[in-house]
Amino acid sequence: xxxxxxxxxxxxxxxxxxxxxxxxxxxxxxxxxxxxxxxxxxxxxxxxxxxxxxxxxxxxxxxxxxxxxxxxxxxxxxxxxxxxxxxxxxxxxxxxxxxxxxxxxxxxxxxxxxxxxxxxxxxxxxxxxxxxxxxxxxxxxxxxxxxxxxxxxxxxxxxxxxxxxxxxxxxxxxxxxxxxxxxxxxxxxxxxxxxxxxxxxxxxxxxxxxxxxxxxxxxxxxxxxxxxxxxxxxxxxxxxxxxxxxxxxxxxxxxxxxxxxxxxxxxxxxxxxxxxxxxxxxxxxxxxxxxxxxxxxxxxxxxxxxxxxxxxxxxxxxxxxxxxxxxxxxxxxxxxxxxxxxxxxxxxxxxxxxxxxxxxxxxxxxxxxxxxxxxxxxxxxxxxxxxxxxxxxxxxxxxxxxxxxxxxxxxxxxxxxxxxxxxxxxxxxxxxxxxxxxxxxxxxxxxxxxxxxxxxxxxxxxxxxxxxxxxxxxxxxxxxxxxxxxxxxxxxxxxxxxxxxxxxxxxxxxxxxxxxxxxxxxxxxxxxxxxxxxxxxxxxxxxxxxxxxxxxxxxxxxxxxxxxxxxxxxxxxxxxxxxxxxxxxxxxx
Amino acid sequence: xxxxxxxxxxxxxxxxxxxxxxxxxxxxxxxxxxxxxxxxxxxxxxxxxxxxxxxxxxxxxxxxxxxxxxxxxxxxxxxxxxxxxxxxxxxxxxxxxxxxxxxxxxxxxxxxxxxxxxxxxxxxxxxxxxxxxxxxxxxxxxxxxxxxxxxxxxxxxxxx
Numbered sequence: 001x002x003x004x005x006x007x008x009x010x011x012x013x014x015x016x017x018x019x020x021x022x023x024x025x026x027x028x029x030x031x032x033x034x035x036x037x038x039x040x041x042x043x044x045x046x047x048x049x050x051x052x053x054x055x056x057x058x059x060x061x062x063x064x065x066x067x068x069x070x071x072x073x074x075x076x077x078x079x080x081x082x083x084x085x086x087x088x089x090x091x092x093x094x095x096x097x098x099x100x101x102x103x104x105x106x107x108x109x110x111x112x113x114x115x116x117x118x119x120x121x122x123x124x125x126x127x128x129x130x131x132x133x134x135x136x137x138x139x140x141x142x143x144x145x146x147x148x149x150x151x152x153x154x155x156x157x158x159x160x161x162x163x164x165x166x167x168x169x170x171x172x173x174x175x176x177x178x179x180x181x182x183x184x185x186x187x188x189x190x191x192x193x194x195x196x197x198x199x200x201x202x203x204x205x206x207x208x209x210x211x212x213x214x215x216x217x218x219x220x221x222x223x224x225x226x227x228x229x230x231x232x233x234x235x236x237x238x239x240x241x242x243x244x245x246x247x248x249x250x251x252x253x254x255x256x257x258x259x260x261x262x263x264x265x266x267x268x269x270x271x272x273x274x275x276x277x278x279x280x281x282x283x284x285x286x287x288x289x290x291x292x293x294x295x296x297x298x299x300x301x302x303x304x305x306x307x308x309x310x311x312x313x314x315x316x317x318x319x320x321x322x323x324x325x326x327x328x329x330x331x332x333x334x335x336x337x338x339x340x341x342x343x344x345x346x347x348x349x350x351x352x353x354x355x356x357x358x359x360x361x362x363x364x365x366x367x368x369x370x371x372x373x374x375x376x377x378x379x380x381x382x383x384x385x386x387x388x389x390x391x392x393x394x395x396x397x398x399x400x401x402x403x404x405x406x407x408x409x410x411x412x413x414x415x416x417x418x419x420x421x422x423x424x425x426x427x428x429x430x431x432x433x434x435x436x437x438x439x440x441x442x443x444x445x446x447x448x449x450x451x452x453x454x455x456x457x458x459x460x461x462x463x464x465x466x467x468x469x470x471x472x473x474x475x476x477x478x479x480x481x482x483x484x485x486x487x488x489x490x491x492x493x494x495x496x497x498x499x500x501x502x503x504x505x506x507x508x509x510x511x512x513x514x515x516x517x518x519x520x521x522x523x524x525x526x527x528x529x530x531x532x533x534x535x536x537x538x539x540x541x542x543x544x545x546x547x548x549x550x551x552x553x554x555x556x557x558x559x560x561x562x563x564x565x566x567x568x569x570x571x572x573x574x575x576x577x578x579x580x581x582x583x584x585x586x587x588x589x
Numbered sequence: 590x591x592x593x594x595x596x597x598x599x600x601x602x603x604x605x606x607x608x609x610x611x612x613x614x615x616x617x618x619x620x621x622x623x624x625x626x627x628x629x630x631x632x633x634x635x636x637x638x639x640x641x642x643x644x645x646x647x648x649x650x651x652x653x654x655x656x657x658x659x660x661x662x663x664x665x666x667x668x669x670x671x672x673x674x675x676x677x678x679x680x681x682x683x684x685x686x687x688x689x690x691x692x693x694x695x696x697x698x699x700x701x702x703x704x705x706x707x708x709x710x711x712x713x714x715x716x717x718x719x720x721x722x723x724x725x726x727x728x729x730x731x732x733x734x735x736x737x738x739x740x741x742x743x744x745x746x747x748x749x
Contacts, residue, residue: 169646174655185640185647186633193648584637584647587594 004424008079018255020048021057021068021079025335032057032081033090035097035587036155037069038204042462042527047160047204049237054119057081067338094123099130101207101281102150109146110208113522116153117179117207137181142190143371144197144213145427149181152209157449158182158201158474165511166485168317170195172374191192194320198313198509199367199518204525212367212519215388216398222359222387223266224349229351229570230359232267233339233418234258236274237514238392244521244529245396245407251532254541255418256411261399262363263412272414273362276339277437277495279430279558280310281549281573285441286566289502292446295503296475303328305480305495305502308335308434312372313509315579317485322492323581331576335428336362337378339418340385341574347418348561355383362389365429365517369507377577391519417554423454423541430534431483431513432459432466435506440548452517454547460538462512462531465490465504480505499553560574595634602627603635607642614645617653621660629631630664658712666701666708668696668746673723675714683722687711688722689736693743707746 001016005406015024025032036052039045050070057068060078065086068079080086098120105111131455140147154173159182162171170193174183184193190217202210222230222360243252252427262270287306294302307329309315315334318325333341339362344355351358362369366389372378373386390398399406414420425435436459443451458468464487470477482488488507510516515533516523523529546552563571594604606623610616627629629655640647654660663697672687673679691697694707701708717723720732726743731742 163646169648172646172648172652174652174654184652185636194646233655502705584636584641586600586634586641587672 004075004077006073006077006079009081015073017072019073021059021071021073021077021081022055022261022342023059024073025068025079026083030081032068033122034069035115035119035153036157038155038157038510038525040523040527040530042531043464045161045165045511047155047157049156052097052155054090054097055085056089056093056292057520058083058086072122082308084317086369091123091125094119094125095128096130096387097153098125099128101153102135108151109211109214110151110205114208115206115524123458132177133482135178135181135230135464136207140189141213142197143374144367145190145195145202146211146213147207147209148211149188151181151207152182153207154180154182155206155208156182157204158210158298161200161204166196166198166317166509167201167478167489168196168198168485171201174419181445183228186458189353195453196313196316196485196509197368197371197518198317200510201518202367203510203516205520211368212391212394215370215390216394218388219361219390219398220509222361225308227357229353229357230266231269231347231418232273232342232361232363233264233273233276233336234262234363234428235336235365235369235429235514235515236277236433236537237520237533237541238363238395239426239540240429240515240533241365241396242396243406245393248407249532250526251536253536254406255540256413257406257409258395259414260409261404261406264404264409264586265359265398265402266420269415269418270412271339271343271418272421272425272430273335273339274340274425275418275552275554276308277425278422278549278552278555279342279575280332280335280434280565281424281437281441282430282555282559283338283571284308284330285438285445287330287332287439289442289446290505290567292477297535304482305500305505306330307495307504308506309512310428310434310440311368311508312336312366313368314485314488314507316368316582317488317509318373318492319580319582321489321583322483322496323579323583325492325496326579326581328495329579331578332368333378333575334372336364336372336386336389336427337577338575340378341420342558343413344380344383344385345574350481355380359387360385362386363392363395363522365392365514366388366510366516367391369519372554393519393521394518396521413574417557420552420554421544422552423544423547424551426540426544427537429514430537431508431539432481432506433513434508435459435479435481435502435504437549438504438506439477441481442477443470443472444548445550449473451548455542456482462534464511476501477504481505481510483515484511517545592628595638598637599627603638604642607639612642612644614643617645617650618644618657618722618731621650621654625660626686630661630722632662654666658710661699661710663699663701663708664705665710667709668706668726669708671715672698673713673715673717673721673725674711675718675721677714677718678722685735686722686724686739687737689739691741693739705741740748 036048050067055068058064058080189210239255369389424437466481512530668714
């Protein structure tokens with residue numbers, strides 16, 4: 001790579017040709033402020049519309065100021081990032097942005113975690129010299145996400161995530177000039193649109209324009225109600241990220257402290273979604289083997305590849321975009337919903353209480369889970385299997401509200417029986433994990449042999465699309481993995497066109513899988529945080545005594561005492577689901 | 590699941606338009622242009638079809654339609670009146686002309702009369718700045734218009 005010499009703030013350095021001023025400055029510790037610019041470098045995700053002009057710098061010989069994020073270094077370029085001209089321009093830009101922004105920071109959901117607020121703080125803005133018309137747009141509330149575009153600064157990060165990365169295509173800038181907003185087609189509400197609720201727009205929004213629907217108050221009400229037994233389940237990815245909200249280093253595992261905090265908050269039983277993940281493997285793995293063995297027996301009708309169905313945003317995505325393939329995904333419900341179904345039947349019976357007096361709360365790294373638990377097919381007589389799904393961020397806030405010194409908490413254990421899980425279940429939290437867990441179980445059931453090595457390194461990693469062939473006693477099982485819905489779309493198109501060679505495909509909607517979910521602590525574009533969370537997940541797996549779902553003793557007991565066997569009629573009724581065609585129909589009058 | 594309806598012959602013509610541009614998403618503006626010629630405006634249904642045919646998100650199609658003032662989502666009148674509000678026309682009194690049209694027709698810019706006869710839009714520069722202020726009714730150009738001429742222009746079409 002050709003190296004070129006540039007001088008930034010009197011420091012001369014060499015950078016590869018094509019490096020932006022912003023990136024070059026960063027290598028020598030100069031932090032040029034940015035607002036619209038966003039990058040998850042390791043995941044090849046970047047947004048640089050050059051629109052906000054906060055990052056402008058002075059380039060010698062250039063008439064106007066240059067946006068550092070979108071300007072490449074040229075040989076012998078002389079750059080000033082902090083001249084008076086730059087500082088004045090930057091302040092003016094910021095003041096103009098703020099002049100059309102609501103001043104409700106005190107009660108804004110993003111307060112304390114807002115990049116615009118940080119910028120105002122960094123620049124010491126104490127008054128806004130510009131007074132004029134302010135944007136007024138309705139607030140759009142959906143089951144998962146709230147859009148309050150009056151707080152939008154038109155950075156277009158959400159649009160980039162929704163269109164380029166996820167290829168969902170729900171959000172687009174509309175209108176022009178002062179009227180311009182990011183909205184859906186025909187300005188319909190998100191709920192009516194093709195939104196999958198993956199929450200990646202929320203994960204990258206620098207301000208309070210896109211936030212989650214907060215269900216904490218409903219959970220507090222349930223906890224305060226003496227008639228209710230409140231059960232909590234925690235998704236695998238939460239334990240690998242919750243600590244960040246309490247100042248711990250990314251990748252700190254806080255499973256024990258999280259359990260202690262939940263107990264302190266007053267939940268009656270602290271259970272684990274991981275238990276249900278083991279259950280998912282029993283059902284999904286059995287379904288996989290059943291389809292595979294039919295295929296091997298020469299059945300031409302059997303649908304392959306089988307697609308995982310744990311991710312609710314992914315389910316929404318194929319219901320909207322590939323409804324013709326709706327009999328390809330596994331019919332297994334997601335772990336969240338399997339947990340709810342078992343809790344409100346098996347466990348409610350065991351406690352001798354009615355399902356109406358049981359409240360199931362789930363702690364999720366995900367915003368689509370809020371929508372999922374409200375789906376009609378997961379209700380019995382109007383009562384949902386899972387009552388409320390709150391995000392990792394909401395749980396962190398709840399813990400802070402309750403005066404709990406999280407870091408000083410002792411490590412505590414989940415309750416039995418729905419809190420016991422295998423290492424296979426915990427890796428559900430990262431891309432590649434669900435399929436690795438399925439392989440561990442499917443291999444042993446199919447071959448009757450015990451795996452010598454439980455770790456399948458060939459299934460791990462962060463590449464957007466991965467593939468591997470697993471030798472199942474002489475049968476080469478071809479596996480595909482995609483994370484990020486844009487990558488999923490590519491694999492889906494192959495399946496639709498009959499070109500897919502895979503037997504099984506794992507799909508997770510969010511980049512990185514659940515560890516990068518829309519409900520996780522905000523990473524602000526630092527992809528090393530996602531890597532650290534992934535490492536933590538595999539670390540938790542390695543430390544578990546039980547590593548395979550079918551060896552979880554409480555899962556065995558559940559089948560013996562309640563469900564019968566995997567794919568039994570009862571299991572089908574409680575643990576499986578069906579999908580809908582949600583594509584817009586164009587018909588002839 | 591949303592459902593949209595279009596008459597069959599129009600739907601086929603619209604698909605033909607998309608096809609004539611090789612169903613390329615990059616030809617979106619050209620496709621919309623032709624589609625508006627066909628339907629007179631671009632209702633949501635038409636945008637849905639265009640999006641499906643060009644394999645591009647309907648939000649993006651709507652983004653383009655809402656960005657360009659030439660595209661409209663409301664049916665235009667039989668006699669679409671466009672008042673140039675470009676710089677030259679504006680400084681020569683286009684706003685007063687516009688106000689007079691609004692007053693006499695009891696319409697706002699962007700609206701169509703209840704009987705479907707007239708619609709009123711503002712546009713930015715038709716390139717006839719020498720004739721400023723300029724008004725268009727359909728393809729007919731009226732130059733150097735003053736508010737007092739407005740009544741006569743409307744009269745021309747009222748009987749038709």
